[in-house]
Amino acid sequence: MNAKEIRKLFPILNQKVNGHRLVYLDSAATSQKPIQVIEAIDRYYREYNSNVHRGVHTLGTLATDKYEGAREKVRKFINAKETAEVIFTRGTTTSLNFVAQGYARNFIGEGDEIVITQAEHHSNFIPWQQIAKKTGATLKFIPLAEDGSITVEAAEQTITPKTKLVAMGYVSNVLGSINPIKEVAKIVHRYGGVMVVDGAQAAPHLKVDVQDLDCDFFAFSGHKMAGATGIGVLYGKRYLLEKMEPIEYGGEMIDFVELYDSTWKELPWKFEGGTPIIAGAIGLGAAIDFIESIGIDEIREHEKKLVDYAMERLSEIKGLKIYGPKQRSGLVTFTMEEAHPHDIATVLDAEGIAIRAGHHCCQPLMKWLNVSSTARASFYLYNTEEDIDALVQGLIKTKEYFGNVFSG
Amino acid sequence: MSSLDDLYRRVIMDHYQKPRNRGEFEDGALTVNMNNPTCGDRIQLQMKIEDGKVTDARFTGEGCSISMSSASMMTEAIKGLTVEEALKMADLFSRMMKGEATEEEIEDADLGDIEALQGVSKFPARIKCATLAWKAMEKGLREQPN
Ligand SMILES: Cc1ncc(COP(=O)(O)O)c(C=O)c1O
Numbered sequence: 001m002n003a004k005e006i007r008k009l010f011p012i013l014n015q016k017v018n019g020h021r022l023v024y025l026d027s028a029a030t031s032q033k034p035i036q037v038i039e040a041i042d043r044y045y046r047e048y049n050s051n052v053h054r055g056v057h058t059l060g061t062l063a064t065d066k067y068e069g070a071r072e073k074v075r076k077f078i079n080a081k082e083t084a085e086v087i088f089t090r091g092t093t094t095s096l097n098f099v100a101q102g103y104a105r106n107f108i109g110e111g112d113e114i115v116i117t118q119a120e121h122h123s124n125f126i127p128w129q130q131i132a133k134k135t136g137a138t139l140k141f142i143p144l145a146e147d148g149s150i151t152v153e154a155a156e157q158t159i160t161p162k163t164k165l166v167a168m169g170y171v172s173n174v175l176g177s178i179n180p181i182k183e184v185a186k187i188v189h190r191y192g193g194v195m196v197v198d199g200a201q202a203a204p205h206l207k208v209d210v211q212d213l214d215c216d217f218f219a220f221s222g223h224k225m226a227g228a229t230g231i232g233v234l235y236g237k238r239y240l241l242e243k244m245e246p247i248e249y250g251g252e253m254i255d256f257v258e259l260y261d262s263t264w265k266e267l268p269w270k271f272e273g274g275t276p277i278i279a280g281a282i283g284l285g286a287a288i289d290f291i292e293s294i295g296i297d298e299i300r301e302h303e304k305k306l307v308d309y310a311m312e313r314l315s316e317i318k319g320l321k322i323y324g325p326k327q328r329s330g331l332v333t334f335t336m337e338e339a340h341p342h343d344i345a346t347v348l349d350a351e352g353i354a355i356r357a358g359h360h361c362c363q364p365l366m367k368w369l370n371v372s373s374t375a376r377a378s379f380y381l382y383n384t385e386e387d388i389d390a391l392v393q394g395l396i397k398t399k400e401y402f403g404n405v406f407s408g
Numbered sequence: 409m410s411s412l413d414d415l416y417r418r419v420i421m422d423h424y425q426k427p428r429n430r431g432e433f434e435d436g437a438l439t440v441n442m443n444n445p446t447c448g449d450r451i452q453l454q455m456k457i458e459d460g461k462v463t464d465a466r467f468t469g470e471g472c473s474i475s476m477s478s479a480s481m482m483t484e485a486i487k488g489l490t491v492e493e494a495l496k497m498a499d500l501f502s503r504m505m506k507g508e509a510t511e512e513e514i515e516d517a518d519l520g521d522i523e524a525l526q527g528v529s530k531f532p533a534r535i536k537c538a539t540l541a542w543k544a545m546e547k548g549l550r551e552q553p554n
Pocket residue numbers: 028029091092093094121123124169171172173198200201221223361
């Protein structure tokens with residue numbers, strides 16, 4: 001794949017920021033969108049905007065076909081068995097909260113264990129912490145290895161016959177570590193528990209096969225994979241989704257409504273109360289087409305090269321510390337002796353380089369790393385070695401800038 | 409990097425490097441904890457209040473050059489002010505950050521080192537860093553018993 005050519009498909013990247021060519025290194029927060037996705041959403045509003053699953057008019061049928069067509073694209077993309085297992089949500093956060101409210105709250109109780117890790121994003125942390133508090137279940141943490149990664153051995157030692165649910169990120173948004181989901185799922189299943197996967201940083205960057213992973217729930221967001229904000233997916237195994245009560249009651253999700261009781265539509269619509277995120281879903285379908293036209297494995301290879309190059313170049317900078325394992329996804333989190341992460345981000349921004357600084361929604365992990373804040377550069381298919389060279393230049397400037405101020 | 413120089417004035421870096429009033433009081437003092445949830449900056453501010461006057465102030469915490477230097481300057485500035493005067497200064501500072509304070513006002517207030525923080529108003533993403541310590545001071549003084 002040719003990242004320079006791909007870059008041209010992203011209108012937003014063709015601009016100057018603070019007088020410099022925009023170098024966008026914050027795709028782990030949200031990715032940019034290619035023209036194909038922008039146009040697919042635009043076309044829906046211009047040509048066939050209608051509600052879905054209602055009425056019989058032509059535009060309504062077209063919108064329904066496109067919306068359900070997007071669901072089939074998602075199904076294929078993650079290799080779910082059937083579209084009944086693909087629920088459109090607002091994003092990873094909503095998907096994980098659905099599992100917490102719809103599943104965990106009803107099927108987990110006192111004496112049971114919920115197992116997570118200290119490396120989780122807040123959206124895969126707080127729901128379990130709160131469910132444990134409400135149900136009286138015990139919250140347990142798989143200890144992290146020295147580099148922050150999660151080993152199968154550590155999981156084996158933490159998960160017990162009492163463990164009803166394990167929730168784990170596939171790829172860490174801070175450390176870039178790629179966790180052994182398939183192996184951990186095996187352990188959980190041995191004891192009859194369910195495996196919940198936060199796939200927010202995985203789905204955009206590497207091949208996800210939910211049947212091969214054999215996870216029970218898998219959550220991800222469209223906006224991190226070239227789609228719009230406000231659309232995401234919850235995959236769940238049919239027998240679990242069948243067991244769950246609906247989470248939001250209202251239109252679209254009902255079968256018959258009587259005065260004192262109602263019945264629900266079949267899956268997946270049982271979980272899609274109200275007018276769904278039609279444009280977002282259609283945009284996600286277009287994003288998947290786009291990713292597949294390039295190839296998810298090619299994207300992974302490209303990012304691997306970029307991150308290896310970035311690690312090599314960044315380690316040349318004295319006083320710069322990189323967090324996380326060597327084998328990683330396309331992001332690098334670091335701190336610098338001379339400057340606080342915010343100050344780094346401000347100096348880089350003046351050079352047109354966008355990075356993230358802060359706790360990255362991972363306060364417990366920051367505590368574990370013993371830092372209050374870090375800087376993170378994250379890559380996607382449109383990034384090039386040139387972008388990393390710009391980052392290195394910018395960091396050297398930052399170092400000099402703060403170094404001078406201090407010595408002067 | 410001329411605009412960066414507007415942000416990182418020498419005075420600011422001086423306070424960052426050699427923070428004034430950093431530490432804690434051994435005996436009791438009015439204590440306020442505040443953090444900036446979006447970025448992890450946090451501050452503990454302590455103030456001694458006697459007869460409606462701030463007689464001393466100290467802070468501890470973690471954060472960027474802007475948040476820590478601002479805390480250093482603020483604690484220097486409020487010592488000796490009445491509660492009312494300190495709150496007035498907090499209000500002026502907040503408006504200064506939003507670019508709403510007039511030159512006259514700023515001059516009249518005789519802010520000293522704090523004037524160097526004016527450049528922050530041109531960096532919207534950093535205003536919250538500068539105001540953290542001031543917000544803590546405001547909260548403490550508004551909620552104090554008398
Ligand atoms: C690992 C991880 N999990 C969950 C989320 C939450 O995703 P969203 O904000 O789209 O719900 C993110 C994104 O910030 C993430 O990086």
